Amino acid sequence: MSEHEYVPKSKAAKWFNDRLPLLTLGAHLTDYPTPKNLNYWWTFGGILTFCLITQIVTGIVLAMHYVAHADLAFASVEHIMRDVNYGWLIRYIHSNGASMFFLAVYIHIFRSLFYGSYKSPREVIWIIGLMIYLLMMAAAFMGYVLPWGQMSFWGATVITNLFSAIPLVGDSITTWLWGAYSVDNPTLNRFFSLHYLIPFLILGLVVLHIWALHVPGNNNPVGIDIKKPSKDTVPFHPYITIKDAFALLVFMIIFAGFVFFTPNVLGHSDNYIPANPLVTPAHIVPEWYLLPFYAILRSVPDKLGGVILMFSAIFILFVLPWLDTSKVRSAVFRPIYRQFFWILVIDVLMLGYVGAMPAEGIYLVLARVGTIYYFLHFIVVMPVVGYLEKTDPIPMSISEPVLTGGAEPSLARKVNDKV
């Protein structure tokens, strides 16, 4: 929290602030001492906030025109695309916005993995972040069902059937989720209701995520604790806001590129065929951001085993702060872990690729190798490397580089920077 007591200047503001200290909160957010060495990988928190707000605003607008009924949903989406003023734009922002949201969240998560942002004392930030990620996947999945095309219908069928793998009660749970004996109108109706709800749950968790962040303060590329405020920090505004704003602009250019030039490249053409419960599309694939987990699911030749492994792939991240035994946060000073980090990145990208391919031949082999490595990374590599690795010397502070080398030379140049 702010190191100094904030006192509003005007009498009226002071009167209000004494009764509801919103201005104190505003002052805290403005002055919030932030490490001065945050690089562009740290701008994705702001970008993600933008994504969430974009999805909520465009989503509320789309809901004014969309009809959540199995007989009307597909036509109402086409009505949005053809008849509603700027409907095409709003829908393309919303559908591509989901992809941009996941793109940003994956960068955000891998940034945390590289710089050890999940480690003590930031475990709760990490766990709340994972809860947001889970809700994002639920929201994205249900949103994808709403146009009621072939991929909507069969994606919903496959994902809800995951629960039928649960012994004994699986079928009852699946029927309960459907509200019918198959994916049908009741399923669509409730998915719409929940799809509308989840973004607001995410918004609540984002508040907690930022609150939890503001207790210990930001991690930073060198991953050391800093005194705040000090030579190592800058006030959030204007230093970080302007950097975030610049990154956001670049991000919005890419976003707009998808929306205006290739709005359907991340989707699947089969979803422009109305849902047909009698015919499954030949190649049924989830949206790109779920492909690595889909590959893990398919790599196991057993239904329950595949489902357990797929969910484990996400839930193992919750215990990550306790699987990592290294006392050094940032991979900048961890020469061995740093290499494993990049292997993990390649592994996840490869799983994503094979998840989009048919589950046979070489793709199945790659999926299995990738799945095994994914779990080895967290269960074996992280505890063992953290324990055995000889880390490079870490600097005393952001302003003072280590004399023995190992730190980035750029740190030395920053010694005389004005704060």
Next chain:
Amino acid sequence: MSKEEKKVNRRDFLYTASYTVGAVGVGAVIWPMIDQMNPDKAQQALATTEVDISSIEPGKSITVLWRGKPVFLKRRTPAEIAEARAVKLDDLPDPQKDEDRVKEGKDEWLVMLGVCTHLGCVPLKDKGDFNGWFCPCHGSHYDVSGRIRKGPAPTNMEIPKFEFVDSNTIKIG
């Protein structure tokens, strides 16, 4: 509070009783919220479908919709029946005799849910390694009796409750 007072007193009883009544009350409110998501009366009313099978030639099959799910009705040739019955039970991941999957005396009629028991896709007919069905989603192969032979699906395709109303009509459900 002194040590003598640690025995159960009126206040403890009131706490326990309040919590218990409160828990029952919460449960009584939560259950309707959960159960409303189960299939409603309108869904349950669609529980039977009658199908005219007079036009199906031997070796051919039709697909009908029952409870929102496809049902395969296949009129099998004697060769296909013989093939299904020649399979050793040891070769089956979910051992079941072909005789147990059809009505006695109506051996040519295979009536089953056209839903892959893996994750619910509709398998394609006359495909796969076993002359039966093949699920394109995750590669499960079913034989001519609809039994799982290879792939991730755990069980044979389900046989719904059905009966012959007369020689030309089947009632499913």
